[in-house]
Amino acid sequence: MKGIIFNLLEMLVEDEEGDAVWESLLDEAGVSGVYTALGSYADEELIALICGLAAHRDQPIDTVLHWFGRRSIPILADRYPEFFEPHVSTTSFLMTLNDVIHAEVRKLYPGAEVPVFDFAFEKYATDDRDTPTLTMVYHSHRSMCALAEGFATGAAEHFGEAIQLEQLECKKMGAEACVLSIRISG
Numbered sequence: 001m002k003g004i005i006f007n008l009l010e011m012l013v014e015d016e017e018g019d020a021v022w023e024s025l026l027d028e029a030g031v032s033g034v035y036t037a038l039g040s041y042a043d044e045e046l047i048a049l050i051c052g053l054a055a056h057r058d059q060p061i062d063t064v065l066h067w068f069g070r071r072s073i074p075i076l077a078d079r080y081p082e083f084f085e086p087h088v089s090t091t092s093f094l095m096t097l098n099d100v101i102h103a104e105v106r107k108l109y110p111g112a113e114v115p116v117f118d119f120a121f122e123k124y125a126t127d128d129r130d131t132p133t134l135t136m137v138y139h140s141h142r143s144m145c146a147l148a149e150g151f152a153t154g155a156a157e158h159f160g161e162a163i164q165l166e167q168l169e170c171k172k173m174g175a176e177a178c179v180l181s182i183r184i185s186g
């Protein structure tokens with residue numbers, strides 16, 4: 001995982017929990033804590049830090065991953081306005097994940113192993129308002145679907161929209177891939 005992800009986690013932990021908690025998470029994980037944005041570090045280091053934070057907060061790991069993704073979006077929007085500015089809605093933003101955002105990330109951060117999403121639209125047959133549902137199938141060897149949910153939630157907050165998110169299938173429950181069903185309303 002690229003150092004930029006560790007940098008985001010450090011900023012958010014220091015902001016919400018304080019510097020001392022970040023230092024103790026590093027100690028408990030047995031890692032140096034020196035992460036350069038372009039460097040690559042073992043996924044296990046990130047997982048150890050997330051697990052440490054989950055223990056510190058007495059929360060499930062997926063809750064912490066979701067929080068991490070949601071809170072990262074305002075920082076990313078500040079740092080990469082070009083990914084957000086062409087859009088007025090969460091859906092159109094999310095639809096550019098493969099071909100624009102993560103494609104650019106792979107150029108900016110050589111060696112980045114970004115997830116791949118399949119997109120499909122469906123309509124709720126029973127819904128009077130006919131709100132389309134965006135289905136995102138998340139493919140990654142990392143199984144961090146809760147992080148993807150957090151990013152999507154943060155994106156909806158960024159665009160001032162309400163999001164209803166349901167996870168229909170999960171790799172951790174034996175499915176081939178994680179399937180996220182997303183309904184957005186302005």
Ligand code: HEM
Nearest residue numbers: 001002076083105112113114115140142144147148151152
């Ligand atoms: C400006 C927006 C974004 C930027 C700059 C960005 C950048 C990145 C970077 C640098 C990584 C690390 C890849 C690596 O180290 O190998 C990453 C991973 C990831 N990104 Fe994005 N991302 C953005 C938005 C999103 C959104 C909106 C989603 C989902 C809805 C998403 C889902 C993920 C997930 C789940 C990972 C973890 C790696 C994995 O699952 O394999 N990202 N992203």
